[in-house]
Amino acid sequence: MMFKGYPQFENFYKNGVYLDNAATSYPKPQCVIKSINDYILYNGVSSSRGAYKKAMEADYMVYETRKWIGELFNHKKPSDIVFTSGITEALNGIMCGMLKEGDHVVTSSIEHNAVWRCLKTLERDRNISITNVEITKEGITNPNDVEKNIQQNTKLIVFNHASNVIGTIQPIREIGAIAKQHGIPFLVDAAQSAGMLPIDMEDDNISILAFTGHKGLLAPSGTGGFVLNWDGDIKAWKSGGTGGNSADPYMSEITPNKYEAGTMNMVGISGLHASIRYLLDVGVDKIHNNEKEVIAYALEKLESIDGIRVFGTKDPEKMVGSIAITIDGIDSGKGGSLLDKKYNIMVRSGIHCAPMLHKIMGTDKNGAIRIGIGYTTTKEEIDYLIYALEELLKGELA
Numbered sequence: 001m002m003f004k005g006y007p008q009f010e011n012f013y014k015n016g017v018y019l020d021n022a023a024t025s026y027p028k029p030q031c032v033i034k035s036i037n038d039y040i041l042y043n044g045v046s047s048s049r050g051a052y053k054k055a056m057e058a059d060y061m062v063y064e065t066r067k068w069i070g071e072l073f074n075h076k077k078p079s080d081i082v083f084t085s086g087i088t089e090a091l092n093g094i095m096c097g098m099l100k101e102g103d104h105v106v107t108s109s110i111e112h113n114a115v116w117r118c119l120k121t122l123e124r125d126r127n128i129s130i131t132n133v134e135i136t137k138e139g140i141t142n143p144n145d146v147e148k149n150i151q152q153n154t155k156l157i158v159f160n161h162a163s164n165v166i167g168t169i170q171p172i173r174e175i176g177a178i179a180k181q182h183g184i185p186f187l188v189d190a191a192q193s194a195g196m197l198p199i200d201m202e203d204d205n206i207s208i209l210a211f212t213g214h215k216g217l218l219a220p221s222g223t224g225g226f227v228l229n230w231d232g233d234i235k236a237w238k239s240g241g242t243g244g245n246s247a248d249p250y251m252s253e254i255t256p257n258k259y260e261a262g263t264m265n266m267v268g269i270s271g272l273h274a275s276i277r278y279l280l281d282v283g284v285d286k287i288h289n290n291e292k293e294v295i296a297y298a299l300e301k302l303e304s305i306d307g308i309r310v311f312g313t314k315d316p317e318k319m320v321g322s323i324a325i326t327i328d329g330i331d332s333g334k335g336g337s338l339l340d341k342k343y344n345i346m347v348r349s350g351i352h353c354a355p356m357l358h359k360i361m362g363t364d365k366n367g368a369i370r371i372g373i374g375y376t377t378t379k380e381e382i383d384y385l386i387y388a389l390e391e392l393l394k395g396e397l398a
């Protein structure tokens with residue numbers, strides 16, 4: 001394909017432009033690929049299972065990954081960092097492990113299904129009650145509205161840190177302070193913020209931070225977990241081998257073993273080991289500032305196109321790199337598919353596992369197109385997207 005006046009777009013057309021980082025980050029840093037490769041080639045053994053040298057090296061890698069995750073989120077105790085298959089397992093496990101019949105939960109009205117479906121299932125099966133706190137027009141929760149909705153039986157406040165659709169950042173520090181004042185645990189879904197925004201367990205008043213490895217943390221899928229900064233009761237949601245006290249018929253009460261039944265995802269953790277080190281070395285602040293520039297650029301360009309509607313705050317200071325748009329007269333599913341077929345641009349169309357938010361946006365029927373900016377996204381790639389959207393609006397692609 002020829003791009004008159006834009007020869008630099010040829011490469012983008014040939015190699016593709018990945019703008020689906022809110023789903024999963026791509027590409028991963030070279031050090032992550034090397035670490036996974038080295039683990040498989042030169043180590044390849046289980047952790048917490050053997051007493052031979054290689055097993056101890058594997059143990060140390062897991063320990064160091066916990067320690068570095070603690071550094072990233074300012075939590076001192078590596079044994080409070082629990083690995084799961086991802087944030088979906090972490091959130092489900094925590095909420096199912098702590099909520100009982102008659103408990104009340106305060107949450108936002110824009111949660112991802114990993115929180116929302118889990119709460120709805122507990123409402124149906126365990127008779128818990130849920131209050132969804134309304135968002136402002138910008139897509140942000142007012143912390144006062146959280147406080148107003150606390151009841152005597154409120155046993156949990158759970159919020160996403162940043163929206164996976166419109167990117168808006170919630171005031172977790174203020175919400176956490178309210179939770180603390182009322183003695184209620186505060187669970188944060190950091191799927192869209194870990195590795196992209198600085199997070200401090202102490203300053204942000206977080207009781208439990210759930211994270212996923214494969215998005216901003218730049219590790220492979222199948223990794224994630226939570227950081228426990230709360231000493232209340234969370235029942236283990238699975239039983240199995242942990243490599244210790246094998247004659248005990250029940251799971252150990254000691255964290256992290258209590259929640260880590262079964263052989264760990266060592267290949268994934270070897271990737272996480274390298275990616276967390278990478279983030280600590282580069283600095284989340286730096287990544288955040290770079291992304292903010294590209295987000296600001298994308299917002300300005302998108303908003304200048306007649307026929308494109310941008311949802312959410314539109315303020316790069318208040319969001320991460322998820323931008324939801326609709327295109328006048330073009331179904332979002334079709335628009336996304338045309339961007340891929342004709343321009344090799346990868347975005348995600350639909351309702352992005354966030355049905356409540358799409359209802360608020362009025363896009364629950366036709367969905368939206370989500371542009372997922374990541375740590376490698378450039379302004380030139382945004383120019384290419386803008387070019388393609390303008391062609392689409394001219395009817396050039398239909």
Ligand SMILES: Cc1ncc(COP(=O)(O)O)c(C=O)c1O
Nearest residue numbers: 086087088112114160164191212
């Ligand atoms: C806000 C939010 N929470 C939870 C999840 C679930 O993440 P995972 O599929 O890695 O478990 C996602 C993934 O898109 C998300 O964006």
